[in-house]
Amino acid sequence: MVKHQSSRYPVADSLSPHKALPDVVRKANIIEWEVALKKILREWMTDQGSPFDAVLKDLSKPLYEQRSAGEAADAQPIDVNELCETTLPLLATLHAQDALPAILFNYDRSLCEKICKSLMSQLESAEQKWKESSPKWKAKITAWEQWKREQEKKPKKAPPKTSKKKGGKGDDEDGDERASKLDMQKDAATDASPFASFNPDAPVDGFHFADLKKLLPSELEQYCYQLEKRGLPSWLGEGLARGIGIHHAGMNRKYRQVVEILFRKGFLRVVIATGTLALGINMPCKTVVFSGDSVFLTALNYRQAAGRAGRRGFDMLGNVVFQGVPYAKAFRLLSSRLPDLNGHFPITTTLVLRLFALLHESKSSQYAVRAITSLLSQPRLYLGGDESKMTVLHHLRFSIEYLRRQQLLDNLGRPLNFAGCVSHLYFTENSSFAFHALLKEGYFHRLCAGIRRKPKMTLKTLMLVMSHLFGRQPCLQADQEFIEEVVKRSPSIVFLPPLPPKAAAVLRQHNNQTLQIFSTYVRTFVDQHIDYDDCHLPLTGMKFGGDAPSSSTPPGALPSAAIRSSFVALSGHGDEFESISDLCHTTRSGVFLEEAVIPYISLYPEESDTPLNAYLYDFFRHGDVTALEKANRVRRGEVWFLLNDFSLVLATIITSLMNFMKLTPESDTDLMDIMGSGDVFEESKDDKVAELENEPLASGKEAAGAKQQQAPAKKKAATVDDSWDGEAVTAAVGALRVSKAKVADSWEDHADAVEAKIAKHKAKRSAEQKEADAAARDGDPGKGLMNVLRAFQMLKQEFDGKFKAMWA
Numbered sequence: 034m035v036k037h038q039s040s041r042y043p044v045a046d047s048l049s050p051h052k053a054l055p056d057v058v059r060k061a062n063i064i065e066w067e068v069a070l071k072k073i074l075r076e077w078m079t080d081q082g083s084p085f086d087a088v089l090k091d092l093s094k095p096l097y098e099q100r101s102a103g104e105a106a107d108a109q110p111i112d113v114n115e116l117c118e119t120t121l122p123l124l125a126t127l128h129a130q131d132a133l134p135a136i137l138f139n140y141d142r143s144l145c146e147k148i149c150k151s152l153m154s155q156l157e158s159a160e161q162k163w164k165e166s167s168p169k170w171k172a173k174i175t176a177w178e179q180w181k182r183e184q185e186k187k188p189k190k191a192p193p194k195t196s197k198k199k200g201g202k203g204d205d206e207d208g209d210e211r212a213s214k215l216d217m218q219k220d221a222a223t224d225a226s227p228f229a230s231f232n233p234d235a236p237v238d239g240f241h242f243a244d245l246k247k248l249l250p251s252e253l254e255q256y257c258y259q260l261e262k263r264g265l266p267s268w269l270g271e272g273l274a275r276g277i278g279i280h281h282a283g284m285n286r287k288y289r290q291v292v293e294i295l296f297r298k299g300f301l302r303v304v305i306a307t308g309t310l311a312l313g314i315n316m317p318c319k320t321v322v323f324s325g326d327s328v329f330l331t332a333l334n335y336r337q338a339a340g341r342a343g344r345r346g347f348d349m350l351g352n353v354v355f356q357g358v359p360y361a362k363a364f365r366l367l368s369s370r371l372p373d374l375n376g377h378f379p380i381t382t383t384l385v386l387r388l389f390a391l392l393h394e395s396k397s398s399q400y401a402v403r404a405i406t407s408l409l410s411q412p413r414l415y416l417g418g419d420e421s422k423m424t425v426l427h428h429l430r431f432s433i434e435y436l437r438r439q440q441l442l443d444n445l446g447r448p449l450n451f452a453g454c455v456s457h458l459y460f461t462e463n464s465s466f467a468f469h470a471l472l473k474e475g476y477f478h479r480l481c482a483g484i485r486r487k488p489k490m491t492l493k494t495l496m497l498v499m500s501h502l503f504g505r506q507p508c509l510q511a512d513q514e515f516i517e518e519v520v521k522r523s524p525s526i527v528f529l530p531p532l533p534p535k536a537a538a539v540l541r542q543h544n545n546q547t548l549q550i551f552s553t554y555v556r557t558f559v560d561q562h563i564d565y566d567d568c569h570l571p572l573t574g575m576k577f578g579g580d581a582p583s584s585s586t587p588p589g590a591l592p593s594a595a596i597r598s599s600f601v602a603l604s605g606h607g608d609e610f611e612s613i614s615d616l617c618h619t620t621r622s623g624v625f626l627e628e629a630v631i632p633y634i635s636l637y638p639e640e641s642d643t644p645l646n647a648y649l650y651d652f653f654r655h656g657d658v659t660a661l662e663k664a665n666r667v668r669r670g671e672v673w674f675l676l677n678d679f680s681l682v683l684a685t686i687i688t689s690l691m692n693f694m695k696l697t698p699e700s701d702t703d704l705m706d707i708m709g710s711g712d713v714f715e716e717s718k719d720d721k722v723a724e725l726e727n728e729p730l731a732s733g734k735e736a737a738g739a740k741q742q743q744a745p746a747k748k749k750a751a752t753v754d755d756s757w758d759g760e761a762v763t764a765a766v767g768a769l770r771v772s773k774a775k776v777a778d779s780w781e782d783h784a785d786a787v788e789a790k791i792a793k794h795k796a797k798r799s800a801e802q803k804e805a806d807a808a809a810r811d812g813d814p815g816k817g818l819m820n821v822l823r824a825f826q827m828l829k830q831e832f833d834g835k836f837k838a839m840w841a
Contacts, residue, residue, distance in 0.1 A: 036091070037084035042077065060349060093360060116144070116325050116357050117151035123356060124152075124242065124303060127320055132352050133242060134302040135320040136310065138338050140327035142281045142670035145305045148324065149279050152303075153272055160240040174233060236275050243276030247299040256291050263287055273301065280306040283670055311338040318342060320352040326359060332369040380409075380425055382466065382632045383459040385432045386441060390448045390456055423562055424625045431554035435632060438546065439466070440473065454689035461682060464502045466632035468686075470543040471498070476536055478817040481824035492828050493653075494533060499828075500650040501532050502634065503682050504675055506667075507643040523664035524655040529647035532636070540636060547633045548613055555596045555616070555624050556608075563623045596621060612640045649679055656835035676836050683829040690822045 038044040047053060053066045077083035120137070127133055139145050164170050232250070236243070257270035265285055272278060278292035278301045295301040296316055308329060310316065321342040323330060342351025355363045388405050395401040409429075436442040441452045448456075451469055458465035471477055480498075484491050508528060531537070596608050601619040610616040614635065617628040635641040648665040652658075661667045667675065 241275035525664040
């Protein structure tokens, strides 16, 4: 501003930073100085002849506009738009201004790693060039090698011996001890040398950002050893030695913990992270850098991440730097208001099912009743008033109706059949209800009946159905235009093939039944609680349509609509709806109906215009991650998480079916530790390394005892799959044993007793079978469901085998 001032537009000398700010700057001084500067800037902004445009142009200049005069002529120019090239100069400037530690936020995981590798490469190459051209370094290396040779030539000194003679005087013994201590101190003083702790391979000062005073070298070596045992790349440990770390959800858990520990200790001074670091992790810094633009860099994320700048008790003010972010977006982020936080409808169908399960399992205990009452009476559930409270209650009532028609609840509210499986798949709603519809109607029983005869075809069809239900990602229009160029050269088919006709028929019937239930919900709510017309324009109040048909209604008049919006009814639509989406988007005002909380999935092409991405089905077919990235257009940083989520779904289904068939103890604790294959692998690897690091090896007897304890469990697991097939034989053997306990009068009586026992057992099993069929309609709970379980086990085994190959 001083540079552009004139006699007409002067700037007072008192506004100079050297005069306006005291020697010890406080936040109050900064605020007063900003108020005075803003006052002048406002005056210049309103005046067209002021030098405001020139000031703005100066402030808008890039940080590195041209090379310095001392830079070599053959050096490559810095591309401002390339983050990897501009990050090191930026960090060097922050280091010179004492603005470290810093966190660089970039919302692309792969780019975070790329920036770190680029920083390492630039620092190592610059350090190597300096070592080759620096006479000071060469002299130091020569002196170090000379010191090493001298140390090797010195004879090893034996530890001093203290002799104590029996009957000697105490003064002589004390004198010998003092003499030995003095000798040890002299030897230590003689051996003390700066080369004793010198490591020529360690980063040289000026080519790293670490604060070496905050951590002992032995501690850093221990952390790097732990990471090396977990199979992490060596360049991550080298980055830690130079004070640079990476933090995002895709990194190894132990590595993230090490980064957090070293950053809090002050050793790490540069961390490249995604936005997840700004949520719930206590890692404040002095400077926050937004490195690169992203669609995820919103006003809310900017405020959350920028709040990391400024450490309480250390920094008076925090710094925020934009790197590679357009000026217009930077201004918008700085000046925009925080978005309003809007809650979503919290009463989901799965939540209702889990609440009934809580009541049933606790036998309607007072604690469970109080917990459910307090949950449903929260003011935020009512969305603002008593009318919304009635909406919640009606939605709850018809969610119960849906669960009863799906045979997940009985008339007393007790969970039935596969309710446990659906409730434990809560994280996949609404896909879990579509899966239950196929399971309930016996589709999976019929499909998996040929798992022994045609395993490959059965698993392929099963994977196709599961890809339609879980992990659904629609293909964008850009993907549909891209397919013709890429799919021909890729093993992926990209677009998910249609559902098998029988599965599609079951899901279509399920959607129609759901549509009927929630259409009745809207009609009931309108009849009971909405007593005003929805056929007046909001501004003019003019009435249109909405009249009930009568004898005087002219032919061709529009039909009246009670539950559909009158605005939509102007196009000739009545109260007949084609799909759930049509119902939710055209319902009249005053009724809350959110498509996300209705248990259904849209079918392509009847209810959805966009096909689904076949990334899960493609990965099951070829196991190629590169093809998923290039052809299926799945971000490489998201592949691991998407595949791990599907592995988690398979693990939950298998455990739920085993609980339902009572192959394991039936309790929720069996599903508490269910994890995807990727999480299981990482946790087991961490546990193995931790055992090697912290626990001694077991003795031979203990190891043998552990093996003997594991042997019966393995034997039991091996015979579980055949337990249903040999049920009749087991019953006959049991009957024989019972009959042998009594003395038979003759062989005929003995045979009659055996036949009677077998007939009684068969009759009991037949009655149980009929009762289960009548109640659940879930097919044969024995062999048919065992085939389903076996098919899902084989599917998980094959899918996890290809999934584990990603990190093998």
